Amino acid sequence: MNEAKLVYKNLDELFERAPSFPINKKSKFVIFSDLHMGDGSSKDDFLPNSNLFIQSVRDYYIPKGFSMVLNGDIEELQRFSLKKIAKQWAEVYELFDEVNKNNLLIKTVGNHDLTLVNEPEQPFQYELYESAKLMYKDNPIFIFHGHQASKKYQKSNRLIGFTLKYIANPLRIKNFSVAHDSRKQYKIERRVYNYSVFNKIASVIGHTHRPLFESLSKxxxxxxxxxxxxxxxxxxxxxxxxxxxxxxxxxxxxxxxxxxxxxPILEIGNLYHSIFHIPVLFNSGTVIGKRGITCLEIENGSISLIHWFDQKTTEKYLRQTGYNPEQLGDTDFYRMVINKEDLDYIFTRIKVLS
Known part of the structure; x- marks a missing residue:
């Protein structure tokens, strides 16, 4: 069996195993991925955006009653021990606990936190999943980290972890991954896109750190x-x-x-060479972006791609009329809707065009 067929077979099995959570137009969900929480040192990729993330969750999502999906690579276990991560980011885990207590928190594993499943003492009580399905009027939104669409990434995960921990960390090299390789990004996205089109479903991934909305590049x-x-x-x-x-x-x-x-043309052209634009693929991006945080929100029967940013880092959005960012209280942090679409329209388009 060639690599592509094996990946599609694995995705079929992942989809079948995924627990289902019904949602409707009253449901509120925020989907984050790729926090890569570390030990709080200069090697911790989460550190620069940590205050932005903590305040957006504490002062926006929790008061507004959002449930949350943490879609993989939340802990950076290929570079740091879980004990050090849990101690450094106790405040973040407390926020997750509060979301789980008041609403629903769904946590999936990624390739950088796979070993969580074998940890005897996890710093949380909620369940850990490989994937999940949000069911909107019998239409599945299939959520998984994304590394499952790469056979090589799953097979070489231990080697990557060894390299990061014993070579990259001592040399203070930042976390290099598929997020820095446009061709690997494209290969993974194309496979998830093709799988989703064939099965007439919407898929949400992370992993590549590249935000995607309705299968479209920026x-x-x-x-x-x-x-x-x-x-x-x-x-x-x-x-x-x-x-x-x-x-x-x-x-x-x-x-x-x-x-x-x-x-590369892969980043600016028609990514998947489809006859029609079919809105099956979404990517929440990453919490460790250079210009802030991206995530996906589901609210009032719509899905939105959101950018959280610090005014000091990304002032240009405050000068451009087309975006209209919303300030978070009296902080320097802003929430901006990049794209928004009705879920009914998305699934109608998927069914008609797939």
Missing amino acids: AERLKYKIEQLCRELVGLKEGEEPLILKSIKAYKKELKAIYSKKL
Whole structure:
């Protein structure tokens, strides 16, 4: 059996084993992945965004009654011991406990925290899963970390862990993974996309650290936004154009910046070469992004891609009319909706076009 067929067989089994959690239009979920919590030292990738993460959970998601999915690589167990992580980030575990007490917390394993399943003393009481399904009107949202779509990654996980712990850590090398390799990202995303299209389901992954919404890359999302705003210009009343034109200008500037970096075509073109754009693939991104945190929210029957950022790090979004970020209290932290779509529309499109 070739690698692709074996991966699809593994995903079938993962889907069948996944527990189901019913949701409806009143449900509220936030999906995070790839925290990579460490020991609080300079080698800890979670440290730079830790305050942003803690305050967003404590002051936004918990008061608003959100349930939570932690979709893999929450602990960085390939570099640090669980004992050190639990001691350093006790406040984070307390927040998770509060979410679990008041609502629902679903925690899945990734390739960097796989050994959690063998830990005799875990710093939490909630159950650990390989994957999960949120069932919206009998439509599954299949949630798993994403490393399961790579046979090589599963087989070489121990070697990667050894390299990180005994070579990268002493040399203070940052966590290098599939997130830094666009071709590996693309290969994993393409397999999950093809699997989801064939089975007419929506899938949510992490692992690659690259936010995806409705199977679209950032460049593709910007193109769609510009096209949508151009349509809105038609038939506007006098005086309404400047606001939309300003947004188009901001999106154009951002799109040009992406192309100017001369990124691989895999990051700026049609990622999956489908005849139709089928919105089956979502990626929550990562909590350890250089410009903040990305996550997915499900609320009021819609799904949204969210960017949390620190004003000091990402001031440009405060200057661009198209985004309209929301300030978190009197902090320097902001929440911004990058994309939003109705779940009924997404599943209708999946069923009709797949």
